[in-house]
Amino acid sequence: MATDSRVIDGFGQVSQTAGTVFRYLLLFATLAGLIALTVLLLFVANDAIQPLTADPGWHLVFLLTLVVPTLSTVGYLLARARAALSVGVAALGLVVVSTMFAGGIAMILVDIIPPITWAGYVLTFAVPTVALLAARRAVDLPLLAWLPVAAVVYYASLLGIPGPLGSVVGLEQTVPSVAALFSSLSVLPADWLLLVVTFTLPVAAAVGSYVRPAGDRVAAAVGVGGVAVASAAALSSSTVGLTPVPATTLATLVVVPTSGYVCRTVLSRPRDRIGLALPAVVVGGSLLGAVLVRAFEFAGPQSWVDWQFLTSAHSRAAIDAGLYPAIGGSILLMVTVALFSFPLGVGAAVYLEEYAPNSRLARLIDVNISNLAGVPSVVYGLLGLGVFVRYFDQPSGTVLVGGATLALLILPIVIISSREALRSVPDDMRRASYGMGATRWQTVKNVVLPRSFSGILTGTILALGRAIGETAPLIMIGAPDVLFSLPTEFSAKVSAMPLQVFAWASLYATPEFYQRAVPAGVVVLVSVLLAMNSVAIVLRNRYQNEQ
Amino acid sequence: MDQSTDESPDPIDESVIETNVADAATSDTARGPADTIVEARNVDVFYDDVQALDDISMSIPEQRVTAMVGPSGCGKSTFLRCINRMNDRIDAARVEGELRLREKNVYDDDVDPVALRRRVGMVFQTPNPFPKSIYDNVAYGLEIQGIDGDYDQLVEESLRRAALWDEVSDQLHESGLDLSGGQQQRLCIARAIAPDPEIVLMDEPASALDPVATSKIEDLITDLAEEYTVIIVTHNMQQAARISDKTAVFLTGGELVEFGDTEQVFQNPGSDRVEDYITGKFG
Numbered sequence: 035m036a037t038d039s040r041v042i043d044g045f046g047q048v049s050q051t052a053g054t055v056f057r058y059l060l061l062f063a064t065l066a067g068l069i070a071l072t073v074l075l076l077f078v079a080n081d082a083i084q085p086l087t088a089d090p091g092w093h094l095v096f097l098l099t100l101v102v103p104t105l106s107t108v109g110y111l112l113a114r115a116r117a118a119l120s121v122g123v124a125a126l127g128l129v130v131v132s133t134m135f136a137g138g139i140a141m142i143l144v145d146i147i148p149p150i151t152w153a154g155y156v157l158t159f160a161v162p163t164v165a166l167l168a169a170r171r172a173v174d175l176p177l178l179a180w181l182p183v184a185a186v187v188y189y190a191s192l193l194g195i196p197g198p199l200g201s202v203v204g205l206e207q208t209v210p211s212v213a214a215l216f217s218s219l220s221v222l223p224a225d226w227l228l229l230v231v232t233f234t235l236p237v238a239a240a241v242g243s244y245v246r247p248a249g250d251r252v253a254a255a256v257g258v259g260g261v262a263v264a265s266a267a268a269l270s271s272s273t274v275g276l277t278p279v280p281a282t283t284l285a286t287l288v289v290v291p292t293s294g295y296v297c298r299t300v301l302s303r304p305r306d307r308i309g310l311a312l313p314a315v316v317v318g319g320s321l322l323g324a325v326l327v328r329a330f331e332f333a334g335p336q337s338w339v340d341w342q343f344l345t346s347a348h349s350r351a352a353i354d355a356g357l358y359p360a361i362g363g364s365i366l367l368m369v370t371v372a373l374f375s376f377p378l379g380v381g382a383a384v385y386l387e388e389y390a391p392n393s394r395l396a397r398l399i400d401v402n403i404s405n406l407a408g409v410p411s412v413v414y415g416l417l418g419l420g421v422f423v424r425y426f427d428q429p430s431g432t433v434l435v436g437g438a439t440l441a442l443l444i445l446p447i448v449i450i451s452s453r454e455a456l457r458s459v460p461d462d463m464r465r466a467s468y469g470m471g472a473t474r475w476q477t478v479k480n481v482v483l484p485r486s487f488s489g490i491l492t493g494t495i496l497a498l499g500r501a502i503g504e505t506a507p508l509i510m511i512g513a514p515d516v517l518f519s520l521p522t523e524f525s526a527k528v529s530a531m532p533l534q535v536f537a538w539a540s541l542y543a544t545p546e547f548y549q550r551a552v553p554a555g556v557v558v559l560v561s562v563l564l565a566m567n568s569v570a571i572v573l574r575n576r577y578q579n580e581q
Numbered sequence: 582m583d584q585s586t587d588e589s590p591d592p593i594d595e596s597v598i599e600t601n602v603a604d605a606a607t608s609d610t611a612r613g614p615a616d617t618i619v620e621a622r623n624v625d626v627f628y629d630d631v632q633a634l635d636d637i638s639m640s641i642p643e644q645r646v647t648a649m650v651g652p653s654g655c656g657k658s659t660f661l662r663c664i665n666r667m668n669d670r671i672d673a674a675r676v677e678g679e680l681r682l683r684e685k686n687v688y689d690d691d692v693d694p695v696a697l698r699r700r701v702g703m704v705f706q707t708p709n710p711f712p713k714s715i716y717d718n719v720a721y722g723l724e725i726q727g728i729d730g731d732y733d734q735l736v737e738e739s740l741r742r743a744a745l746w747d748e749v750s751d752q753l754h755e756s757g758l759d760l761s762g763g764q765q766q767r768l769c770i771a772r773a774i775a776p777d778p779e780i781v782l783m784d785e786p787a788s789a790l791d792p793v794a795t796s797k798i799e800d801l802i803t804d805l806a807e808e809y810t811v812i813i814v815t816h817n818m819q820q821a822a823r824i825s826d827k828t829a830v831f832l833t834g835g836e837l838v839e840f841g842d843t844e845q846v847f848q849n850p851g852s853d854r855v856e857d858y859i860t861g862k863f864g
């Protein structure tokens with residue numbers, strides 16, 4: 035052969051037909067569910083928003099001010115600066131998600147926990163915390179001695195002296211709780227001022243510390259500017275038809291974080307700052323479009339997802355019906371679920387991963403937690419009914435019972451995903467820590483938890499997403515289908531978005547409810563879910579970059 | 582070494598190790614620098630039923646570099662982990678025999694392994710800095726051990742001893758993970774020596790590094806031996822010959838087949854098996 039120097043004209047072909055068929059089958063498998071769901075959501079969104087009922091002029095205006103500029107910005111960034119595009123998408127997402135989040139918080143502050151109560155809570159925890167920290171500086175006691183001291187101090191702050199323990203033995207309250215003291219003050223600052231101090235300040239400080247790597251001065255400017263903006267928003271709120279509390283909330287949660295992100299990007303990633311054009315174009319285009327549409331008097335779509343829908347309660351007439359109490363209920367449920375499931379779930383995960391001996395019992399627990407994750411939600415509803423309502427004698431269908439039931443439902447998921455996050459901390463890190471003479475607690479606290487925290491948070495948020503969509507357990511514990519006002523305390527009856535949508539689709543299923551109100555409810559529910567998931571995805575990306 | 586331990590503020594309250602050290606130090610004040618600090622007496626280690634170390638006895642001198650060489654799987658790392666009881670973390674591992682650190686058997690019931698590890702620093706095969714700043718990495722041991730003092734100064738001193746200060750002095754607050762592999766390993770060494778341990782264990786500290794970084798680490802180890810007792814595992818014969826005062830040769834089956842002054846082990850090995858191994862005929 036070596037002597038054969040003829041030139042060949044090819045190597046022949048190897049058949050890849052089967053492989054190609056297989057590949058496209060896999061592609062189909064990947065996309066099938068996605069496509070089906072997308073089509074469904076498009077139909078639902080079309081029913082809810084009815085874009086075709088708008089004037090052609092309206093479409094034209096937004097096409098020119100919003101769609102075309104956005105698409106060309108995206109196209110430009112795609113071609114020239116991909117990294118910048120992701121910065122732009124992140125900034126845009128931040129604006130959208132933080133607006134939704136701020137809406138929820140504003141709702142709570144307006145209708146559920148007035149700023150004065152909130153400030154009372156903050157003080158209840160801030161006062162003893164500061165006092166204890168100062169005392170720890172001054173007095174040198176072992177940690178175990180501090181625990182009872184801390185318990186007593188927090189108890190006194192929360193409940194006063196002697197508090198409910200005193201009333202059991204017949205002692206009268208001599209020193210009221212911090213919150214009671216606070217609300218009995220004769221002169222109280224305005225609501226918005228309380229908010230600025232107890233809410234904007236911490237947020238501004240957090241954002242400031244996020245900006246800090248880009249420069250101390252800018253960070254300080256962002257922090258101080260944030261507080262100023264929030265105050266200004268409160269003072270000028272009436273000009274845009276808002277009351278001071280929502281205006282302050284919006285400024286605190288939307289303007290401050292967004293400007294923090296923008297500042298940090300501009301300063302520390304100068305090459306990517308062009309990406310910020312994307313949110314600028316989208317926000318600017320929407321505002322310009324809205325102004326123009328009003329000027330030309332073009333009618334927009336007769337969307338069912340409108341301000342009225344978001345802010346009113348259920349009504350017999352579909353056209354007047356809204357989702358407000360259900361949105362509030364879902365938010366309160368989420369808060370309760372998070373309060374229960376986060377510490378329990380993360381605690382269990384840390385125990386199982388870091389402490390549990392590798393025993394048969396541990397393996398048994400292990401397997402059963404996985405099994406629990408698969409138990410149908412109706413069964414958890416039954417559990418909630420049996421345990422909380424029947425056994426603990428709670429009133430049925432309250433925020434507390436609903437939240438606790440949903441927390442049980444997602445507990446296994448939280449545990450499993452947190453364990454996943456803990457397990458992904460390389461054993462190298464633990465070895466390094468133990469090798470330095472760290473105790474297990476020091477290792478968990480200083481190395482394992484910081485390293486896995488964003489992963490744990492991601493898993494928890496995704497699990498909360500599951501809880502927010504659950505209907506069956508709420509029905510089982512006797513939550514009302516529809517409510518006419520927001521639940522204002524943990525012991526109030528609660529409804530939730532999926533429950534109300536379900537009620538509209540069954541009990542009240544007139545064609546109008548069925549064809550319009552239900553899709554509108556679904557759009558709101560899915561938007562909230564997507565917002566939560568996008569936060570989880572951002573966290574997960576950050577976490578993967580850390581690895 | 583004695584000096585430095587005396588100076589250092591002592592973090593471990595009345596641990597068994599500590600009292601024992603004090604005894605040893607007072608009863609033996611005129612001790613020369615090459616006294617025994619670690620002594621293994623008939624140490625066997627099993628992973629479940631598999632024996633990884635077979636009847637190891639040796640005396641490791643203070644303030645010297647002792648190298649452990651041998652083919653992979655012969656139990657070098659296992660032996661190293663016996664000294665600071667990192668084997669405790671492995672469920673399957675079981676240690677028999679005595680391992681004395683300054684005359685105190687570290688496997689006695691009254692020994693707290695956490696307190697023991699505060700006396701024995703460890704550097705691992707792959708650099709494993711924490712995802713924290715360079716400063717926080719070095720300060721980690723100081724913090725968890727509750728050592729008082731001027732951390733800025735202690736951190737600087739440790740980084741200088743680890744021959745890293747000049748390269749990182751202007752980026753102390755940047756992540757330790759942004760450093761090159763060799764720098765990361767020196768950071769780990771700085772972290773290990775910051776709380777001023779008596780012994781530094783190193784498990785193939787240069788095997789994941791390029792030749793330039795390796796030679797820096799080797800120089801550093803030689804310097805460290807002026808103050809610390811260094812016990813280093815390596816499978817690189819030349820490295821052992823270059824940097825160590827004593828060499829222990831382990832062979833498959835977890836046997837210690839030769840232990841003595843490095844020069845003697847390399848020039849005049851006691852058995853054919855060792856000679857075959859160090860001249861590269863197998864392993």
Ligand SMILES: Nc1ncnc2c1ncn2[C@@H]1O[C@H](COP(=O)(O)OP(=O)(O)O)[C@@H](O)[C@H]1O
Binds near residue numbers: 633651652654659673
């Ligand atoms: N965690 C472990 N579990 C079970 N067996 C182990 C473990 N670590 C090491 N071994 C076994 O012990 C023996 C010695 O391993 P090691 O000490 O790591 O050797 P070396 O460091 O010399 O390469 C090997 O046979 C190895 O398989």
Ligand SMILES: [Mg+2]
Binds near residue numbers: 657658659784
């Ligand atoms: Mg090894």
